Amino acid sequence: MTLTGQSFFQEGQLISVLTAEPIDRFLDYKAPEGGCFAGAYLEVPLGPRKVLGVVWGAGEGRFDPAKIRAASRMMDVAPMREEMRDFLIRAGQYTLTPLSQMLRLATRAPGLMNPPSMRKIYRPGTGEADRMTDARRRVMQVLEDHGGAGFTLKELAEAADTGPTVVKGLVKQGVVQEIDAPRDVAFPPLDPDLGGITLSPEQAEASGALCAAVDSGTYNTTLLKGVTGSGKTETYMEAIAACLRQGRQALVLLPEIALTAEFLTRVQARFGARPAEWHSGVTMTERRRTWRMVGEGGAQLVVGARSALFLPFRDLGLIIVDEEHDGSYKQDEGVLYNARDMAVLRASLCSASVILASATPSLETWSNAQSGKYNRVNLTARFGAAEMPDMKAIDMRLEKLPASRWISPTLASAVDRRLEAGEQSLLFINRRGYAPTTVCRACGQQIGCDFCDARMVEHRFQKRLMCHQCGESKPVPEACPNCEVEGKLAPVGPGVERLAEEVAERFPDARIAILSSDLFGSARALKERIESIAAGEADIIVGTQLVAKGHNFPLLTLVGVIDADLGLQGSDLRAAERTFQLMRQVAGRAGRSERRGVALLQTFQPDHPVIRSILSGDEEGFWRAECTERQQAAVPPFGRLAGIILSAEDAQQVFEFAGEMARRDGPLQAIGAQLFGPAPAPIARVRGRHRVRMLIKADKTAPLQRAISQWIAQFRVPNAVRLAVDIDPVNFF
Structure with a gap:
């Protein structure tokens, strides 16, 4: 399908429409009353329903004209720009995702088909x-936390965990206002000249380079590499101001959503108003x-999670990917994409700048900067009087540690x-829950998930066992499910809750705070806990990976990593990189103020x-050595990988189909690619479905997507089998 810009189609003229329904083709309709533009969002009939669609161009007339129906109406929203349509096409081609699924990703907002209307909102x-x-x-705290943003009655009551009558009572006394307002209004304007903090000479030089890149009005990508605490955020705030x-x-x-609250406060201080938000x-x-x-164009700045990349920006000039190395930027369900890479693609199509910020960049980004494909700006020192922490190892082979204890003398x-x-001290362990495994001392059985080939993790605070693959949970049983012997179930290994238990025993007079994502019911509760820790209301922090991401605790001077070897296990090609990044990030929480x-x-x-x-x-020495190893193995960023994941409830069926695919790999051989597998996935059953994986390895310049498409096109995938293609896989579970 060829894009046709902003062409206008007269009423009744044949148009080609893409819907977000699982139909892998364009549909012909007649333009609605009053006509429509290319890129317009339409309400169109599809069977007995009316669904959302986008005008992609002129209709091709491949259907019986007598059966072609008219679009119901053009929706009162800004049309999809040609740049956005091109982005969806190219992102879909790269990830081998049907275009209808890409459109669904770009229209995930409720009520888009509703006409404009008024509503009652509640403000301070x-x-x-x-x-x-x-x-x-x-109620008042919720309104304050959201900077006066309007809430419906239901939303405000739910956010405050109370009933509507409480809100209505505050309205009667004038403490809360009830206002009739359009459902959707522009966000308050941001003032780029309001002024930020005084930058250090190094920060000023870095921000100058970033602003110059933005001012060029052309596509460019810059790695902003700065040690933890160097002020990367304040530095790229100036690039936002330039934009x-x-x-x-x-x-x-x-x-992480957990980082949003603190970041929004900094944005408001710098620009005088809160930006738009986009996350769950x-x-x-x-x-x-x-x-x-x-x-x-009524939102100048959006702060959000990875899916914010698919919002319909009118004139996007800058994309910042903070902590660009973080694995959460990879979407592992539905459309499999890496937001870091898609940010670069989107910016290249709309002449925007990209800033990839990190203290420990991904090897792909570091390599692109080394080769000159990306610009690079460095912040080598912490801001103000703060200095980088000393790093030391505790050789556990020399420590005398009792059984079931993990804090060395x-x-x-x-x-x-x-x-x-x-x-303050921070004790870090990268395991949620109380214990990763529960074993029966009578029969040796480890309690596993009923729907996955994964061990269930005990969460003692919640008194439940939980599967971290599918989310299934159940109460901790009194007796072993296998041998039915009571009183023999025992936790094996430490999680954050068990470590906190040991901390309480070892330091009985200390105030202990636990930071783990599954212990907080809301982002507000997590924000309040982080603020209390920063204010000094805890002596010892026990945390998981959540603590490694951007938090600033001025009194924190000691970080203790309980198991620094944990990430080095297994055969993941990124194991060394991830361990290095995580340890450096966690260590960077220490000494961010005047105290070393x-x-x-x-x-x-x-x-x-x-x-x-x-x-x-x-x-730099680590990245060079890691690059050398990857180059010798011809793996990313010096080669291409793609994962094929097949799943079905019937194990034999999925293995037989995978075997047939492996035997007919001619299109892959034609480009010199290697096919490994099929083999059971490391976690071979998830949510009751048996999983088989294959891995494709190809030269960096090989036309991998085209070859995979030709290979898969040979087969009719059984209805009971799901097939997913993961281009540039990050995880191999």
């Missing part, structure tokens, strides 16, 4: 309450508003010294090359 008022109950305080001065829009992608924690009303305003002594000095910090890594392999690189701080 000027009155004072006759009395302030806990429920009323929660806003041009009248263009900016997008900031964050890897935003209300449906605000999601629709953001989607519409982005298309109309050396680490415990270091924590004691911080407690005496009134400073130290990071202690408990390891049984102090001489491992990765551990030595972490301790030495020779990041």
